[in-house]
Amino acid sequence: MVVVANPLDQISLVRPPKPGAYFSGVPVINLGEPGSAAAIVKACQDFGFFKVINHGIPIDLMVDLEKEAVKFFSLPQVEKERSGPPNPFGYGNKRIGPNGDVGWVEYLLFGVTSKPFSYTSMAFLREPSASSFRSALNEYISAVRKLASEVLELMAEELKIEPRNAFSKLVIDEKSDEIFRLNHYPPCPLLQGLSCSLTGFGEHTDPQIISILRSNDTQGLQIALRDGSWVSVPPDQESFFINVGDSLQVMTNGRFKSVKHRVLANGMKSRVSMIYFGGPPQTEKIAPLTQLMGEGEQSLYREFTWGEYKKAAYKSRLADNRLGQFEK
Numbered sequence: 001m002v003v004v005a006n007p008l009d010q011i012s013l014v015r016p017p018k019p020g021a022y023f024s025g026v027p028v029i030n031l032g033e034p035g036s037a038a039a040i041v042k043a044c045q046d047f048g049f050f051k052v053i054n055h056g057i058p059i060d061l062m063v064d065l066e067k068e069a070v071k072f073f074s075l076p077q078v079e080k081e082r083s084g085p086p087n088p089f090g091y092g093n094k095r096i097g098p099n100g101d102v103g104w105v106e107y108l109l110f111g112v113t114s115k116p117f118s119y120t121s122m123a124f125l126r127e128p129s130a131s132s133f134r135s136a137l138n139e140y141i142s143a144v145r146k147l148a149s150e151v152l153e154l155m156a157e158e159l160k161i162e163p164r165n166a167f168s169k170l171v172i173d174e175k176s177d178e179i180f181r182l183n184h185y186p187p188c189p190l191l192q193g194l195s196c197s198l199t200g201f202g203e204h205t206d207p208q209i210i211s212i213l214r215s216n217d218t219q220g221l222q223i224a225l226r227d228g229s230w231v232s233v234p235p236d237q238e239s240f241f242i243n244v245g246d247s248l249q250v251m252t253n254g255r256f257k258s259v260k261h262r263v264l265a266n267g268m269k270s271r272v273s274m275i276y277f278g279g280p281p282q283t284e285k286i287a288p289l290t291q292l293m294g295e296g297e298q299s300l301y302r303e304f305t306w307g308e309y310k311k312a313a314y315k316s317r318l319a320d321n322r323l324g325q326f327e328k
């Protein structure tokens with residue numbers, strides 16, 4: 001592994017994907033078609049990842065928020081830093097999480113605990129001039145929360161879990177622990193002329209139940225297949241990409257797999273992504289649903305609450321196997 005010379009950054013370089021070598025096997029779920037529930041469950045078992053089309057969310061909502069994000073990330077560095085560092089919420093640059101991870105990325109992290117959520121920790125969002133950013137955020141988050149809930153209901157329906165809202169109620173609960181993230185991966189001048197990519201966001205799984213990702217049309221997202229190989233996901237700015245998180249892996253006793261993913265930064269083109277992480281209330285017990293357990297089937301995990309898991313996750317490095325310490 002090669003490391004960029006600047007000792008402050010220590011961001012690792014990785015072999016770049018072959019230009020245009022996209023993975024053609026990403027499951028595409030058309031939410032308007034009958035049979036989408038079965039296709040979602042298959043995708044969660046095979047990949048822990050899929051793309052949804054015909055989702056009913058107007059492209060304007062995505063574009064409006066992307067424009068606001070681009071405006072923010074174009075501000076002078078000192079202005080952006082007024083909303084940081086992220087502990088855990090706020091503006092962050094290169095440093096990801098509290099344990100020494102770094103990437104070629106700047107970001108805004110929002111905790112969505114009150115609905116509509118308050119922005120008290122973010123200096124720029126309190127200003128009257130940020131009213132368009134605030135409304136774009138609120139509209140977007142409400143729409144993707146609804147999408148998360150619909151997708152979770154389709155999963156429950158196909159798995160024959162009753163009530164149908166067994167998963168979805170956890171993310172729409174008043175006390176649900178949702179996070180929202182805006183990531184900006186700027187073009188990297190250091191890469192020009194070199195045949196390598198820079199780690200934008202290192203490999204990891206998302207700890208929550210479900211993550212809903214939308215990006216502009218710049219490539220960079222990769223997922224790990226079951227055999228451990230990395231493949232590049234073709235960008236699609238009109239669709240959403242959905243990740244199974246660690247908590248859903250536990251609730252399905254390992255039937256669904258949380259997907260390992262990472263982002264490679266590009267030398268030429270900015271990538272802007274927006275991700276909604278749907279997590280349950282802190283006190284919620286995360287355990288396999290009894291209705292899913294076959295006769296004699298044992299839980300693969302010891303009992304824990306989302307609050308305990310989150311605390312442990314925030315003590316871990318990005319690439320760590322966070323569920324490992326909860327396995328039986």
Ligand SMILES: C=C1C[C@]23C[C@@]1(O)CC[C@H]2[C@@]12CC[C@H](O)[C@@](C)(C(=O)O1)[C@H]2[C@@H]3C(=O)O
Nearest residue numbers: 096097098101206207313314315316317318
């Ligand atoms: C290194 C870290 C960053 C992270 C918290 C952690 O200690 C381990 C999990 C990381 C992650 C991955 C998914 C989301 O982007 C995130 C917000 C989350 O909930 O868990 C990040 C955390 C972060 O960036 O603070």
Ligand SMILES: O=C(O)CCC(=O)C(=O)O
Nearest residue numbers: 181183201221263273275
């Ligand atoms: O920015 C992206 O496309 C993905 C980032 C990611 O995986 C995360 O923020 O957890």
Ligand SMILES: [Fe+2]
Nearest residue numbers: 204205206261
């Ligand atoms: Fe992620």
